[in-house]
Amino acid sequence: MSFSSFKLHPQIEARIKALGYDAPTHIQRQAIPPVLAGKDVMGLAQTGTGKTAAFVLPIIQHLLPGPRGNVRSLIIAPTRELAEQIHVSIGELGRNTHLKSCAIYGGIAVNPQIKKLRAGVDIIVACPGRLLDHLGQQTIDLANLEILVIDEADRMFDMGFLPDIRRIIKQVPVKRQTLMFSATMPDSIRKLTNEVLNDPVTVKVGHTAPANTVSHALYPVAPHLKTKLLIELLTQTDTESILVFTKTKHRAKRIGQELQKAGYAAASLQGNLSQNRRQEALDGFRNGSYQVLVATDIAARGIDVLSISHVINYDMPDTTDAYTHRIGRTGRAAKTGDAFTFISKEDEQQVANIERVLGGKIERRTLEGFDYKQPPPERSTEFSRPPRPPQRRKAGPEPQLANPPREAQPKPRSLSPSAPKPCASPPARTASPSAAKRRYNKTKRGKYPTRKNT
Numbered sequence: 506m507s508f509s510s511f512k513l514h515p516q517i518e519a520r521i522k523a524l525g526y527d528a529p530t531h532i533q534r535q536a537i538p539p540v541l542a543g544k545d546v547m548g549l550a551q552t553g554t555g556k557t558a559a560f561v562l563p564i565i566q567h568l569l570p571g572p573r574g575n576v577r578s579l580i581i582a583p584t585r586e587l588a589e590q591i592h593v594s595i596g597e598l599g600r601n602t603h604l605k606s607c608a609i610y611g612g613i614a615v616n617p618q619i620k621k622l623r624a625g626v627d628i629i630v631a632c633p634g635r636l637l638d639h640l641g642q643q644t645i646d647l648a649n650l651e652i653l654v655i656d657e658a659d660r661m662f663d664m665g666f667l668p669d670i671r672r673i674i675k676q677v678p679v680k681r682q683t684l685m686f687s688a689t690m691p692d693s694i695r696k697l698t699n700e701v702l703n704d705p706v707t708v709k710v711g712h713t714a715p716a717n718t719v720s721h722a723l724y725p726v727a728p729h730l731k732t733k734l735l736i737e738l739l740t741q742t743d744t745e746s747i748l749v750f751t752k753t754k755h756r757a758k759r760i761g762q763e764l765q766k767a768g769y770a771a772a773s774l775q776g777n778l779s780q781n782r783r784q785e786a787l788d789g790f791r792n793g794s795y796q797v798l799v800a801t802d803i804a805a806r807g808i809d810v811l812s813i814s815h816v817i818n819y820d821m822p823d824t825t826d827a828y829t830h831r832i833g834r835t836g837r838a839a840k841t842g843d844a845f846t847f848i849s850k851e852d853e854q855q856v857a858n859i860e861r862v863l864g865g866k867i868e869r870r871t872l873e874g875f876d877y878k879q880p881p882p883e884r885s886t887e888f889s890r891p892p893r894p895p896q897r898r899k900a901g902p903e904p905q906l907a908n909p910p911r912e913a914q915p916k917p918r919s920l921s922p923s924a925p926k927p928c929a930s931p932p933a934r935t936a937s938p939s940a941a942k943r944r945y946n947k948t949k950r951g952k953y954p955t956r957k958n959t
C-alpha cells in the first residue's frame with residue numbers, strides 16, 4: 506500500500522515525500538481511511554508506530570479547504586514535550602497549507618499564547634491544565650471544533666488528567682469527530698471510550714508488547730555498581746544517541762552529572778527543570794550536542810528522536826507498560842535499537858512480567874572485564890540525599906509534570922502567570938531514620954497524597 510491510495514491533497518503528498526516517508530506504517534494504513542471517512546476512531550498504538558501522522562494527515566486534509574482562523578481541531582496530549590512534538594509534526598506535514606497550529610501548555614508565560622490565539626489558529630495542541638485555564642478565561646473558543654483528538658489516553662489517566670478531559674469535553678460541540686489513541690486499554694480508558702466516542706472503528710498495532718525492532722538484554726548488577734557499569738557499558742558499546750531512564754528526578758540529575766564527569770556529553774531531563782532548560786536538553790539531544798539524555802518516565806514521554814540507538818533502564822520501570830513506553834523510544838519507524846535493563850534481586854518479579862509480555866526469556870548478560878565483585882563503599886553516598894528543611898512553595902508557574910494527580914487538587918483556575926497554584930507539598934525528606942519512619946507511618950495513614958516522581 507502506498508500513500509497515494511489515501512488520495513490526499515497533492516500538497517500533503519508532496520510533504521510526505523519531502524519527509525522521506527516511503528509507505529504508510531501499519532497504524533497509518535488502518536487509521537487513515539476511517540478518519541478520512543469522518544468516523545470516530547480508537548487507535549491502540551504506542552509511540553514510534555507513526556501514530557501522530559495517522560491523525561495529523563487526515564486532519565490537515567479535512568481542514569485544508571475550509572475557512573481559516575477558527576479552532577477546528579483540538580489535540581490533547583498529556584505532556585508538554587508531546588504537545589510540542591505534535592505541533593512540530595503539524596508544521597512539517599502541513600507546510601505551505603497556511604493552516605496555523607498553536608501549542609498550549611503550562612510552565613511558560615500565558616501572554617504569548619493569548620497573542621497567538623487572538624491572531625487566529627486552526628489547530629490547537631494542548632495539555633489539559635493550561636487548556637482549561639484558557640477555556641475558563643475565554644481566550645480559547647471551541648464552538649467551531651470539528652475534530653477532537655485525545656492522544657496517549659492511558660498516560661493521561663496515569664497522570665490524573667481524566668477529570669480534566671471530561672471537563673474539556675463538556676465544552677466542545679456534541680457534533681464532532683473524535684479520535685482517541687492509547688498504548689493500552691485499561692478499564693478506565695474503555696469507560697472513557699464509551700463516553701466520548703460515537704460508534705468508533707477500533708484499529709490496533711499488535712498489542713502492548715514493545716516494537717520488534719528492539720532487542721532486549723538484562724544486566725544483573727548490585728545497586729551500588731550501576732553507575733560504574735553504565736559508564737563501562739557506554740565505553741564498550743557502539744552507540745548513537747542513548748536514553749537512560751531512572752526512577753527519580755534526583756537520580757536523573759545525579760547520573761547526568763556523573764556521566765559529564767566521565768567525559769560524556771550528557772544532560773538530564775526531569776520535572777524539576779524549568780521549561781526552558783527542558784527544551785534546551787531536548788533540543789541538544791535531538792541535534793546531537795548531547796549524546797546521552799538521562800530522564801524520568803514522565804519527562805521522557807513522547808520523546809521523538811530517531812537516532813536513539815540504546816535505551817538503558819538504569820532502574821527497572823514499575824510496570825510492564827512503562828517498560829513498553831521506555832523501549833518505544835528506540836527502534837522507531839524502521840530503525841533498530843537495543844534495550845538494556847539493569848536488574849537486581851528485587852526486580853525478578855517484574856522481569857517475569859515483562860518476559861510474559863515479550864513472549865520469551867530476555868538474555869542475561871555480563872559485561873566482559875567489569876569487576877562485579879567490587880564491595881559497596883563503607884557508607885554508600887551514592888544517591889543518599891542531604892537532609893532538606895521543610896520547603897514552602899514559591900509563588901510562580903507550577904512545573905506541570907511535577908504535579909500530583911489532578912483529581913487530588915481541584916482548584917480555581919487563573920490565567921495570571923504569577924498566581925500560585927495550590928499544590929500539596931511532598932513531605933520534607935530527612936536522613937534521620939526516626940523521621941523517615943514517622944513519615945512512613947503518616948503516609949500509611951494516608952496523610953500525604955502519593956506523588957509521582959517525574
Ligand code: AMP
Pocket residue numbers: 525526527528529530533551552553554555556557558809811837838839
Ligand atoms: P510517532 O509514532 O508518531 O511518534 O512517529 C515515530 C517516528 O516515525 C516519527 O519520527 C515520524 O516522523 C516517523 N514516521 C511517521 N510515519 C512514517 C512513515 N510512514 N515512514 C517513515 N517514518 C515515519
